[in-house]
Amino acid sequence: MINQHYLEMLGHKSVIRELSEYATARGKEIGYENVFDYSLGNPSVPAPESFTAGAIDLLQTEEPVKLHGYSPSLGLPGVKQTIADSCNRRFGMEYTANHIFPTAGCAGAIAHAVRAVTEPGDEVIIFAPFFPEYLPYLQDAGVKVVIIPASFADFQINFEAFEELLSDKTAAVLINSPNNPSGVVYSEETLRRLSDLLRQRSEEYGHHIFLISDEPYREIAFDGQVVPYPAKFYEDTLTCYSFSKSLSVPGERIGYVAVNPAAENAEKIVPICGQISRGIGHNCPSSLIQLAMAKAIDDTADLSVYETNMNLLYDTFQELGFTVQRPGGTFYIMPKALEEDAVAFCRKALDYDLVFVPCDGFHAPGYFRVAYCIDTEKVRRSLSAIRRFVQEAYGR
């Protein structure tokens, strides 16, 4: 008989998925170029040439038995070293290859990180607004999810609620900066306060609370700023990274867990990830993709389009009187809807072929997400549709 729990999950259709399907269907009616599809967080710029040329070079010159052979269960040593070196150079860390565990993107990274530092029944804290897939990632690992309500003023951390909900059952805290859906970057001040609190509570409870830092948008930062690196602030940090956005290769499923060498039991966590892999059938990411990624380690796709798009949208939302935080990174912006019910707001926007996502599922009710990983030309064309929508539906 088929598994009833997963069967029930099938019933709950993702709002993002539904809206994206609507956009595709509408595109067939009026031409997809006329649908302002802001629903999906899919990179829209090509992978850097170093990745493509690197992969072709590997296929043309490497001995196939070696190139396509089994990766050691903890990842290809040379690739791990390349990742460690890059992080050390960029963030002043002291990783060795033994602190790096290559994974199938951030999903794979989080699946391993959570299982490595929790026992079933432990509590893991997440902060609204958050990527809704965090819930299955965490629940499947058998932990209890504790949600800290958003700090609506700035989408930094709501420390009042956080201090209250931290407890001796807290095994780990999961953060995401730059943030999906708000685009907000945690400031150094936020990270320092977070770290101080975690250190203090770890001591009080007599066990280390781990910080799991989900950073797929780290390289998409605006105004020339560098996103503060959480592991620099807190010892017990597992950094989860994906090259999906930086290299524009989300379908290739490549990322890693990086274990802060200063963490408790730092030397054991990567081998433990290897054990976790045995049970969930993950194994390593593709050898070819690991090696091609290493050849492009410090490159990125041309990410500047996202900043251009953000500025166009932010200025327009501001001008129209929306309550909205200026994103520090990502390809998302999350304004407050012009009525209490963001679902109703987004439904009305569809009449103008504007596909926005209500943020109820992200635990930011009343807000909507705009994923601006689309051509700038289309963003420009959408601005008059936004103006028309706001004027006709809300008299602004």
Added chain:
Amino acid sequence: MINQHYLEMLGHKSVIRELSEYATARGKEIGYENVFDYSLGNPSVPAPESFTAGAIDLLQTEEPVKLHGYSPSLGLPGVKQTIADSCNRRFGMEYTANHIFPTAGCAGAIAHAVRAVTEPGDEVIIFAPFFPEYLPYLQDAGVKVVIIPASFADFQINFEAFEELLSDKTAAVLINSPNNPSGVVYSEETLRRLSDLLRQRSEEYGHHIFLISDEPYREIAFDGQVVPYPAKFYEDTLTCYSFSKSLSVPGERIGYVAVNPAAENAEKIVPICGQISRGIGHNCPSSLIQLAMAKAIDDTADLSVYETNMNLLYDTFQELGFTVQRPGGTFYIMPKALEEDAVAFCRKALDYDLVFVPCDGFHAPGYFRVAYCIDTEKVRRSLSAIRRFVQEAYGR
């Protein structure tokens, strides 16, 4: 704090891994060409040109945003159709794309198949001898593993023990033909008897017992035979396949689950696999690898070397008076050791730089596995070492 269960798993080192490490270390002393390393099941022939050329062509001609984009969570539709068509052509099945779920090799396939058709606490039956990694695959899914002792006469199924241990708690039965470690192929007669029994018990217990068929060695078949396809015999079959061996690309992590269209709830199982993926962080295999595999779907690497090697070894073991089944496929052979303790036997073989694996972990104590996925030239050289070892250590 780190997870204690996985930490304990770290303590149990794999015998195969240890022997393989010994072989590598010994190779540094005397030259690896002089170590007859029969420890690891790593393909030794290059991937077919269609795979390599296909991957290069994709990289050179496809639009990168599309090529490297997110795969739909249930896999790339065209790739799924290609797999379905190939299985239909070859095995007379009636799969559609909706019955195919691309996975990261057989490990990923089994992880999904088991979770899809069991509830935690259910029993899953496996047959000795079996690949030891089945235990973590199954235990991590929360099921209870029931082991049917081997039928030592022929390494088909021990039906007497099987009939006794099947119960109303049995949710699924996992088979592996051609078999790692014995090389034995389940006959049509075995599959018919298995199917009849499962049908009868399913009716008796009032629930469908699923058959999970792990078939990574399906394409390595000897004497021109075609390996009987279990799903042709039993409706409720989930076929788990990997291209690791047929295409010689084990590091690329590409395989699938194929759901028999005649199975109970056949249309729901692939969507359920998609839900399972969300929790274990699996997602789809690499898009590039999915597409390159599809271009090589009906090709294989030149697998004839394995048959040549098998014949050399089988004849030698026969000649030396070993009890041994002639493999019908795979790149393994599993003779009975010349003393009761196969570990002691394998230890003595090391003095002749022969690296065999004792089969205690495969639940065939007293036997040893010879993985002959190495150059034929080396196999030939090893034969005199085997003869010397057997004569000097056992007087034969």
